[in-house]
Amino acid sequence: MSDRHLTTVAGVEVDTRHFIGGRRVASAGTFPDHSPIDGALLGDIARGGAAEAEAAVAAAKAAFPAWAATSRAERARILHAVADGVEKRLEDLAQVETHDNGALLRSHRRGVMPRVAHNFRFFADWLLSLDHEDFETRGHTNHVSWDPAGPCVLITPWNAPLMLATWKVAPALAAGDTVVLKPAEWSPLTASLLADIAAEAGLPDGVLNVVQGYGAEIGDALTSHPDVRRISFTGSVPTARRIAASAAANLTPLSLELGGKSPLLVFADADLDLAVDLAVEQYDNAGQVCLAATRFLVEASVAEEFTRRFTERAARLVQGDPRDEATDIGPNIHPRQLEKIDGFVQRAVEAGARAVIGGHRGDGQCYAPTLLTDVAQGSEIVQEEVFGPVLTLQTFADEAEAVALANDTRFGLAATVATGSRERAERVTAQLVAGTVWVNCFFVRDLQAPFGGARHSGVGREGGNWSFDFYCDVKNTVTAPKGWDRKGSVEHG
Incomplete structure (x- = not known):
């Protein structure tokens, strides 16, 4: 590995390249990432565009069938392993994110990074209990199931980079989807570390891909891609409008968590x-x-x-x-x-x-x-x-x-x-x-509760079953009470 693709932040080495299909991938160009603490250059980050977007979606598409077919128990086991990896590197993640986005180190240590691990554990456990009781309609049985939807593009903001990214990554992976994560260009470093942690935890190649760059260059290529089955975005209203317009041609379902004036x-x-x-x-x-x-x-x-x-x-x-x-x-x-x-x-x-x-x-x-x-x-x-x-x-x-x-x-x-x-x-x-x-309280947030906004604050809800409803194709199978012959085929008439 070339040293020019590594940067050291608070003693922690971070790879500045994309992570696509289980490999580190460089780009012809880079963009600078400066610390808000003192303006110091933290690294020159791989600047992706249409080619990197295409490669990342292709990797996610190729990995999807096997990951979707992976048992719930095995997906949950791997997500718990990712959480273990987060906890082992909690201090590294806290230090890097503080330097990258300027939020309090004490908050990252005590609240934010433990919550990152919890995001993975919560959705791993929720997956194992995900169910809907069968119900009857004139003697016919209705059975509800959640089928993995496919490759997802997740675009995340800079104000709480890793926590807000894993609010999306964890349920998408639990649902059996594959992911292309694009972090904000002002705070990309902990997403790169997450890719390393996930790989070390045994997440198969291509299931989680991380690409970096500007929205107008790589973001538009991702959100307009016909092979993307879900898009989740947290950010500003103007950017959401652009994403919605980009996704419209493919009727790609969107979850948008936008601004507030609460x-x-x-x-x-x-x-x-x-x-x-x-x-x-x-x-x-x-x-x-x-x-x-x-x-x-x-x-x-x-x-x-x-x-x-x-x-x-x-x-x-x-x-x-x-x-x-x-x-x-x-x-x-x-x-x-x-x-x-x-x-x-x-x-x-x-x-x-x-x-x-x-x-x-x-x-x-x-x-x-x-x-x-x-x-x-x-x-x-x-x-x-x-x-x-x-x-x-x-x-x-x-x-x-x-x-x-x-x-x-x-x-x-x-x-x-x-x-x-x-x-x-x-x-x-x-x-x-x-x-x-x-x-009489503030910011009490339980992952089993629905989260989202009204009006220009967003579209859709995530959390608990709402996350799986979004990241899956929800299916209802209706079965007649009788009509099976001895060979197992349906009798007609």
Whole structure:
């Protein structure tokens, strides 16, 4: 292996080539991958295009019949072996991902990478229990089964690269599908390590392929390929539109988890300390979380006290190097993202918004945690996803106004409600347009629950049976109660 295809990140060697059909494959061109921590070049990554897309889909197609025919028990065993490999390399994965996307090292060690292993274990175990009770129709027996669909293209984002990739990879592999994974070009390194881990775990060649590059070059070639049977994408609405148009010619089924502009509704009867805790949590991962409740909607009678407590708590947050255990907020992923965040804030201030805290860049690629008030419901800062540590605060007079404000965007990914009344929680949550609603909590995510968004926040649901419904062709077989002759053929008449 040529050293020029290896890069070392935090003492961990990472292959910068594609992984196709069980082999490492170089490309004629590369693209640079820089760390958001200090701008250092982490590596020159193989830059794939149509040729690499064709090779990866061909490898997935060739591997599909054997993998689809592999018993559930054997598929589950291999997925558990992948999870074992993740756990053995947990520190390597945590270090590499922190350098690659700037998220907190302590979070990667304690939560994110253990969750990566759990993703594989959960879907391996769910596969073994996947069943639907037979039912009768006028004496005929209905039997539901899940048939593997074929090669899948999975396109994943940069904000939680390996966790969000394995939310897709694990159920697709469990379902008996083969996979072409394209990670985001701003954070590709842990996907390469995953390919190594999967191969070492015994996953057959071609079952998992990893290709790197830009969406316009390799992404379009993947999503328009006629041999692809499923496409799952997490990312922005404009990219989703392009993917949907690309897939339309082949009627390829899509699962799209897109942006959010989620509300946090704080009612006067809420535990305000709990509400503030939930509010400060929205700065997690430097605000680069699609589910984040970036719009605070606070009952007017407690808005002043809520704001006072929030600013006191936010002032204690430590922003800086994500490798430091004391750091609460790290850098944003890329200079372009930093420019985008600052542009949103400066336009909002010019339009009359007031920065209660923040409103400016920090050191390096950090953006200061920001809370904006005096914002109009129809303004850009309230309606569009910023994807940075920027929150807004508006007030409401009653439940009806709270719900109206909460639902008044084109998104519908999530919502969070803080209230001391069970009855109010039931009334309000029933009216909110969202794929997930949290009451007096945030980011409690169980893989057996459906996950996805409404409106422009997405299409489809994944998790538990919903994942297998998407990654499989669900079949119903109806059998007559009698009519078999002694030779085993069906009698007619």
